[in-house]
Amino acid sequence: MRTPAVVVALLAATAPAAAAEINAFISTAIKAATDELLPPFERASGHSIRASYAPSGALIPRFERGEPVDVFLTDSTAIDALIRAGKIVSRSDLGRVGIGIAVRKGTPKPDVSSAQALKQALLAAKSVGHASPAGGSITAAHIQGVFQRLGIAEQVTPKVRLAAGGPNGRVSVLVSSGEAEIGLQQASELMSNPEVEVIGMLPAELQQITIYSAGVTTSAREPAAANALIKVLTAPSAAAVYKAKGIDPG
Numbered sequence: 001m002r003t004p005a006v007v008v009a010l011l012a013a014t015a016p017a018a019a020a021e022i023n024a025f026i027s028t029a030i031k032a033a034t035d036e037l038l039p040p041f042e043r044a045s046g047h048s049i050r051a052s053y054a055p056s057g058a059l060i061p062r063f064e065r066g067e068p069v070d071v072f073l074t075d076s077t078a079i080d081a082l083i084r085a086g087k088i089v090s091r092s093d094l095g096r097v098g099i100g101i102a103v104r105k106g107t108p109k110p111d112v113s114s115a116q117a118l119k120q121a122l123l124a125a126k127s128v129g130h131a132s133p134a135g136g137s138i139t140a141a142h143i144q145g146v147f148q149r150l151g152i153a154e155q156v157t158p159k160v161r162l163a164a165g166g167p168n169g170r171v172s173v174l175v176s177s178g179e180a181e182i183g184l185q186q187a188s189e190l191m192s193n194p195e196v197e198v199i200g201m202l203p204a205e206l207q208q209i210t211i212y213s214a215g216v217t218t219s220a221r222e223p224a225a226a227n228a229l230i231k232v233l234t235a236p237s238a239a240a241v242y243k244a245k246g247i248d249p250g
Contacts, residue, residue: 019046020225023067025059026051027074028166029097030212032192032245034073034233041232047225055165057136063087069217071226073233075138076211088215089223092234095247098209099139100187100198104175110182112200119150121182127159129180135165142208143184149206172196186210188246198246212247 026034031053038049052059056074060082063069072079072088082088101112101121110121122128131137133144147153161180163171171185172193183190190198201207214233216226232238239249 020222055136070220076213129174129183132162191246
């Protein structure tokens, strides 16, 4: 893959001469985008990135236990809390993601275009997948709240299938494997699986929009390299990658 010109230009101005290993904690919801954006940065800069992917709620306890982290890419609420705690220097926003609705490719597509239609689709489904609260998901509690607001929690909860979270515990895998007939999760995560189809988004009155952001930690061993990475991730040329992966670059 040809290295984007913007990466070369930014690194010429910002990257330190010595190659560094950057420890990065990255939320699973933006993995598909960073999978495309990180390799060109590594090739152009000579830096290497040691990335760890998991839901925000699983990454933060590891950070607080002292695991080395130079740059944190996660939801803005978590970044803001870490800034207030004196553990992140500042916040740079990457994009916004909403919760999507998916089925396995080739299967019937229920109407989910309104709250009432979604209610009927969830009641009719044999199984419904979403992320487990125990895995640190930031969508799980919201989706459970959607069931409550629709008045169907009692009927839907017994047929819920939970995804553990992280790259190997995705909601989209429950859907593509047939374990869940309908999956609810951030659209970027669902779109990362070619075997599922996003058939809609949660209706506006039920939606949860998450802003994903980046921040260099105050304990960073490689702050200059981490800042160079953030410049590339927030460059205008990155917007097309985010959009293609279900993330609104705003």
